[in-house]
Amino acid sequence: MTNLNYLILVFLLFQISYAQVGIHNDEAKIKILERGQLIETFKLRSNTVFVINGVPYSENDSLILNDKLRNISQVISGITSIKNEGQIGIGRNDVILISYASILKPKIVRKKYRKVKKLFTDIYYGSSQHIFTGGTDPVLYVDNKKVFHFEAKKVLQNLEEKEIADIIIKLEPQEVKYFGQNAKNGMVIIWTKRGLSTKINN
Numbered sequence: 001m002t003n004l005n006y007l008i009l010v011f012l013l014f015q016i017s018y019a020q021v022g023i024h025n026d027e028a029k030i031k032i033l034e035r036g037q038l039i040e041t042f043k044l045r046s047n048t049v050f051v052i053n054g055v056p057y058s059e060n061d062s063l064i065l066n067d068k069l070r071n072i073s074q075v076i077s078g079i080t081s082i083k084n085e086g087q088i089g090i091g092r093n094d095v096i097l098i099s100y101a102s103i104l105k106p107k108i109v110r111k112k113y114r115k116v117k118k119l120f121t122d123i124y125y126g127s128s129q130h131i132f133t134g135g136t137d138p139v140l141y142v143d144n145k146k147v148f149h150f151e152a153k154k155v156l157q158n159l160e161e162k163e164i165a166d167i168i169i170k171l172e173p174q175e176v177k178y179f180g181q182n183a184k185n186g187m188v189i190i191w192t193k194r195g196l197s198t199k200i201n202n
Contacts, residue, residue, distance in 0.1 A: 033069040033076075033098075035062055042081035044094035052098045074100035075144075075196055077168050077189050101166040101191040112167040116188050117156055119169075124150040138170075138186035139179045143195030149182050159190070166191040 039048050050057045050065055052072075057065040082095040104112070122135040140147040140155065147155050167190050174183035 033072060035066050035069065038079075038096055042094075042096065044081060044083065044096065045092065047092075048094040048096055050096050050098065053100060058093075069098075072098075072100060074102060075191065077101040077166065077191065078170075099168065101168070101189075101196055103165045103193065103196070104167070106161070109161055109164050109167065112169065113159075113161055113164060116167060116169060116190075119186075119188065120153050120156060122149070135182055136185055137182055138188050139174065139182045141187070141189045143190070143192055143198075146179070149180075159192070163192045163194070164190060165193045165196045 035050065038050075039046065047059045049059075052068060057068070076098065078097070078099045080097040082097070084092060084094050086092070120137045120140070122137040135149065137149060137152060139149075140152045142155060142159075167188070170187040170189075172186060174187045176183045179187065
């Protein structure tokens with residue numbers, strides 16, 4: 001795959017519809033970050049392209065890729081598999097996206113945090129009732145722990161910007177069977193500085 005194709009791939013990954021995407025963020029299922037094991041886990045083709053925090057690796061980069069996977073010291077924030085049947089303009093290469101949490105600049109945290117708070121607008125009665133049929137709030141994770149939907153607003157209000165290390169916003173629908181009903185509205189993953197430090201040191 002040429003450098004031009006790589007650039008096109010990275011661009012398309014931010015533009016495509018995720019209607020045919022399998023989303024997996026379950027660390028329990030991913031015991032080892034290794035190219036062959038990940039391809040087998042998600043039942044993808046052998047020529048799968050990996051994109052790690054925006055940097056693509058083709059089948060020809062397998063040795064470099066495995067070395068990169070073994071040496072990821074940051075906290076993995078998401079692993080997304082894309083079964084490509086032509087919806088991405090790169091032939092029939094499947095794709096695995098791996099992202100990891102990092103400490104963002106305060107200006108970026110502020111911008112993302114404001115955006116996140118606007119996403120949570122549902123009003124709940126008790127622990128399950130929406131004020132209207134079908135909630136619009138996404139799923140919220142803070143430091144790798146799922147926040148109950150009826151507590152999400154309160155948790156966000158109690159978070160201070162200076163405590164936040166990273167915010168990942170996924171507006172595309174996620175797998176309901178893995179993450180619950182609100183996953184159809186997307187997902188927000190927040191890592192605090194304390195949470196990242198604890199995860200890395202463990």
